Amino acid sequence: MKNYSIMLKPASSLCDLRCRYCFYADVAARRSVRSFGMMQDSVLRRIMENIARSVAPGDHITLMFQGGEPMLAGLDFFRTLTEIADSWPSGISVSYALQTNAMHLDEAWCLFLKKHEFLVGVSHDLLAAQHNAARVDASGAPTMQRVERSISLLRKHDIAFNVLCTLTNPLARHPQQVWKRIVQLNLPYVQFTPCLGFLEQTEKSPWAITPERFASFYNGLFRLWLADLRAGRCRSIKLFDDVLGALAFGISGACGMGGRCHPQLVVEADGTVYPCDFYCLDEYALGSLAEMTIPQLLQQPAVTRFLSRSQTLPMRCSGCRWKEFCGGGCERMRRGVCCTADDTFCGYESFLEENQNELLALARSMQDNRSWIHGISPFRQDRA
Template sequence: MSAEKAPFVAMAKPVGSKCNLRCGYCYYLGTDERIDNGCAAVMDDETLECFIRRYIGESTGPAVSFTWHGGEPTLAGLDFFKKCVALQKKYLPAGWECWNNLQTNGVLLDEEWCAFLAKERFDVGLSIDGAKPVHDKYRKNAAGAETYDEVYAAAKRLVAHGVRPDLLCTVTSDSAENPLSVYRALRELGTGWVQFIPIVRQDENGDVTPDSVTPEGYGKFLCDVFDEWIYHDLGKTGVQFFLECALVLSGGSASLCWMAPVCGRVLVTERDGGVYACDHFVDPEHRLGSVQTDGLRALVDSERQAAFGNAKREKLTAQCRACSYLALCNGGCMKDRFVRSEDGEEGHAYLCAGLKAFFDHAVPRLKTLAQLQRAGLAPGAIMERLRAQELQRWKGIGRNDPCPCGSGKKAKNCCWDKKP
């Protein structure tokens, strides 16, 4: 438990890929078949206790963060999570504490669930795709019924119990068409935190699926939401990616693994105890070992896992290495590196063009945001300062003049309707 050891996270999937929804874009559904996970439907008591004991015992402390993921982890049942909390208390050293994060679709979160999550101070990540039409297109239950109303009710129920869930919203080809309606629907839930997750999938032929957001669509989505957020919601609604960018620009290190120079510090423990390199690489090739026989610290620090994580940096394309925004994305997630770079090099980030468009658009203001935060200005004062700067930039610009954003378009065909 030496503090000199690098921290790591061991995400747990107590029901594997089992889920009560059939989301059209889900990357994890069917994983049980791919890894031939024929064990019990829920992580058994012996495996659970072994996982909790090892994870606490091999963590750097004094806070140990548990993430419960799926599939849909609430299918394990409320008693399972009561058992988790009891085991954590059993193995925690004096002066240490546990933080639990539950990633859920929210459908099963009734009053009893919400009361438990509040009592045990769980953080909750709630999947909801913004506006009802977009959410219900992809996030249907096993019977094909829409789920938005159930999830919306769960969000309100959590808030009523004092739990403000982090809202996890995917960005699909559909939602990218209506960025502000998606963002405003999330903002109006009043939970205070939003995370956007771009859907990028390939079919069996290696072609990008129709539900995947295009790079250009993702870039525009981020730009439109950023303009709304930076002038109206700073300090009230946290948008994870924007705040992570500001953190990096102020000299900090991103907490999002896909933004970091290397990855590999977030392991996945499946319901049978199998440990895997990454949530997006749960397959036989990336199975590292088992909690029943292997130490988590030994697995995450192994040469094999180090090679997996270091590949993120070592396999950057020349275009990435020369990019002025490298520190902000570091080539993105390895799972999304399947296109060619501008000079034809394989293994380039699919979302590169969209991210670059966003960085071009937002980085000057994010740098100002970081500077003003360091100077101690309150969010309201920062928004006023940024609005004043933007108004000055628009001074004297008419509808038919070139847009000051630098797009080359006329203002009326570009950012005219987004002026502060």
């Protein structure tokens, strides 16, 4: 049995928000074609046909939808896709995950998402001041109230959802307030995605997380999370889940966590496939899933060219005792998020060092008895 994860961008880079820190808007602007528009029905059908040709009975496929804003493709697009998937031979199982800014959720969408058991990732930066400063609509208006109305709608329909929070430098100043908000909203699953600087940017973005702020945020959040855990209240914080899973069972719960890139299947609206959401650039295009099967795409020279990017580690890694565990982490995050430019500090190393005793004790507890951590199930969608 094989597991396949395929990320589809049915609305390309199109979005009705103008988030100040959007990495994909920056990536798309560096291509010869900024937006491929909406995925056409004929392209969708050829893509689904080639996915079916690539798998066998017993295989599992996870279809993830991101953007831009994937819901702009419209409900009929998703209905067509699920109808095609339902027609595949028995023995091929399919699950769905959707990341959304939550501006378009209504009763019709919720009925559809519930029927097909979608896991919904809602982009929400948790604190009103930070969310409304960064996540604005096309007119510059704040969006947090609309997001929280959509969360209420998801709860009304009992739809599985997680919050995907972009960890900006301003937000990371407030781990206590962030935790308080998580508790107030009773969020069982939260994933913080570090806010990256734009590609080839010479000056640091005010939104991009620094290694120092990364460390101080997670060190503060971990203490609050641990106190709740000891009181019998389990909440999933993606980084903590991933670190504990790796320490206890050698499970890598996030792309790049072990320091090695693995080619992804990111499918733009015209069918073009890229090996990573961070690098949907012309030079890394593998071909089209509307024209090729998955094995054919993964054999393209661009895959080797992309993977070669991840080999060089910062000098600080050479003397780090967590090197074998971390491997330098995600190539896109090594500089800026993890290590400072002068190699004098690593935010991830600081988090592991600061909390090693508690992390190792929890990992041993997980090895002995997993029941205490029942309910912690990381959301596997890694982009905010």
